[in-house]
Amino acid sequence: MQRRSLLQHMALGAVAAPSLGFAATEPDRAAPLPLEHFYRRPLMERVRLSPDGKKIAAIINNGSQSLLITRNLAGGAIVTVMNTDNLEFLFNWFRWINNDRLVVSLRYPYQRQIPGSTRVINTMETRLLSLDADGSNAINVLRSKGLSGATGWAINQDDVIDWLPQDGKHILLGLPDTDQDRDNSVFKINVYTGARQHYHGTLPDVRSWSTDQAHRVRIGVGFDDKSDTVVWVSDIEGKNWRVLSKFAPFSSDALVPVGFGLDPHILYVTARHAGLLALHTVDLREPKIELKLKVAHPRFDLSGGLLYNKAGEAIGFANNSLDSTVLYWDESYKAWKQQIDQALPERRNTISSVSQDETQCVVMSEAPDMPPDFFLCAKDGSKPRLLSRTFPELVGKELSFKQEFSFNARDGLNISCYLSLPPGSKGKNLPFVVFPHGGPQASDGPEFDNWVAFMADRGYAVLQVNYRGSTGYGQAFMDAGLRRWGLEMQDDLTDAVAAVVKKGLADPARIAIVGASYGGYAALMGVCKTPKLYQGAFAFAPVVDLVELVADAGQFRARESVRRQIGEASDDKPRLKETSPNLLAAKIEVPVVLIHGTHDRQAEYQHSVWMADSLKANGKKHKFTTQDKGDHQLSHLPYRKQLFEQLEAFLLETLGKAA
DSSP, rough: OOOOOOTTTTTBBBBBOOOOOOOOOOOOOOOOOOOOOHSOOOEEEEEEEEEEEEEEEEEETTTTTEEEEEETTTTTEEEEEEOOOOSOOOEEEEESSSSEEEEEEEEEEEEEEOOOSSOEEEEEEEEEEEETTTSSSSSTTTTTTOOOOOOOOOOOOOOOOEOTTSSSSSSEEESSSSOOOOOOEEEEETTTTTEEEEEEEOOOOOOEEEEEETTTEEEEEETTOOEEEEEEEEEETOOOEEEEEEEEOOTTTTOOEEOSSTTEEEEEEEETTTTTTEEEETTTTTOOOOOEEEEEOOOOOOOOOEEEEEEEEEEEEEEOSSOOOOESSSHHHHHHHHHHHHHHHTTTEEEEEEETTTSSSEEEETTEEEEEEEEEEEETOOOOOOEEESSGGTTOOOOOEEEEEEEEEEEEEEEEEEEOOOOTTTOOSEEEEOOOSSSSSSOOOOOOOOOHHHHHTTTEEEEEETTTTTTTSHHHHHHTTEEEEEEEEEHHHHHHHHHHTTTTTTTEEEEEEEEEHHHHHHHHHHHHSSSTTTTTTEEEEEOOOOOHHHHTTTTTTHHHHHHTOOOOTTTTTHHHTTOOOOGGGOOSOOEEEEEEETTTOOOOSSHHHHHHHHHHHHHHOOOEEEETTTOTOOOOOHHHHHHHHHHHHHHHHHHHOOO
């Protein structure tokens, strides 16, 4: 295996936290920062402590290579365990199985032929490896003869349902018994040899399983013939299974299991409370399901997972929604988090990994105008030790700061946004970029965003709109976006522009729209529906033909989700055509830039081909760049560089040089 020495900008010394306050006066605008400061991947990602707290494992991005590394915290060189250029395969996740060995999930694009058909489908597949902390003794967990061989029968082979933390040699893995099975069984896998034994059988249409803290299989989640989610639960003995909940996609009565604490009768679930997703408990001994509220947020949905102490008791909830503050109910962890916040003030501090004895933790610390840093924090109150910056070149540089504001859309619905002004800006009559998020079941928050920071550094104000249908704002707000692609969802972006123009922030003659994935769709739809509003559209990995999108999904289990979110291929065809940018290209009056990777498995590359063909047929000014083997996340560094170069040129062409 390849070895690398310690990279620049890594650190292990004690540090004092910098202040994050605004400048008292607006400074003169500095020269733009180098492009590479923004487009590259974070120097370090996903830092995890070994159980004994003596080593870390992490992803380091070094040029075009991403490296899985380990390092002894007492000193010594960084050891490269594996590396990739993010074209053939990508690191999905990794975890310590004990103090000396890692389990690693890889993902890669592939193609499969549908059984009984000549049709070939594009897939994104996962494989599970296990190897020592120095990269030796590597095996494909499901193919004990080594890393070579056939692809295996299951598309996803990394569904670890229990890490068996007191074992150190085995995991519980959800897998189909054969390539003819759709339903998953549970196997106990030896991560040193690949040997496996059957642990738990199937239930009809169950795709995933969960265990309690005694490692008993207790929860099964699957689908019925209508594609509704069905949650099964068993008693402690595993003899009696019953349906705990059943719900359709986007349903307000969804009840989703999250996990068990030490009490095997009490299950934690997420369900609606006053219209917002909250964490509840359910006593499985009761014949009737009764929700008992555990924690809720006053403004936003909760979404995430349980956190546990070394005994296996649930101590908190890692909220991944708009307010991503971890909610602890364990007093000792509350106190530890308060201690960290005092040591690293004016930041959002998240405990991301804890040693088994609960004396040390890795903390990701960030602010809206500051990329994340990783610290090692001890429970004894000693100063945090800096492990790594994520964007070291940006430390000490003046960056844009996200400001939250809201406005009422034309129908009265309140819409939240984040506004980032260029550093040193007076906030008047600025060139603006509307930057809608992807998803669309997602949302933008206050955290640092390198795209936003880059555009603001170039002198453009950036507007991120959490249009209707965005997640985190409750059931009613999400429902307002169902089947409204290109309609009210698009109008929210138009109304957001009107709001910043009315405030005097935006120059109405210098506004562009930029987006990726659904955001790319919205960018293209924006210049189709409101051709006079924007000076150009920049779309990475968009979908453009809703008729084809819905028809394609109709052949798979996602059909019901897509039907509820977008529409029916037959009944809604007129509306879908009226909101498909590739069918509306004749209305476009401004330049369009398209970039798409051929190995995109979330928004198929063919969509951009259709859009480019339509633009060409209608004589519209456009540029289409194909990224061979590129994916939906711009994982390959040269492709990130290419996109940022084209984005900079596009903004200069359409909006002019910022003052």
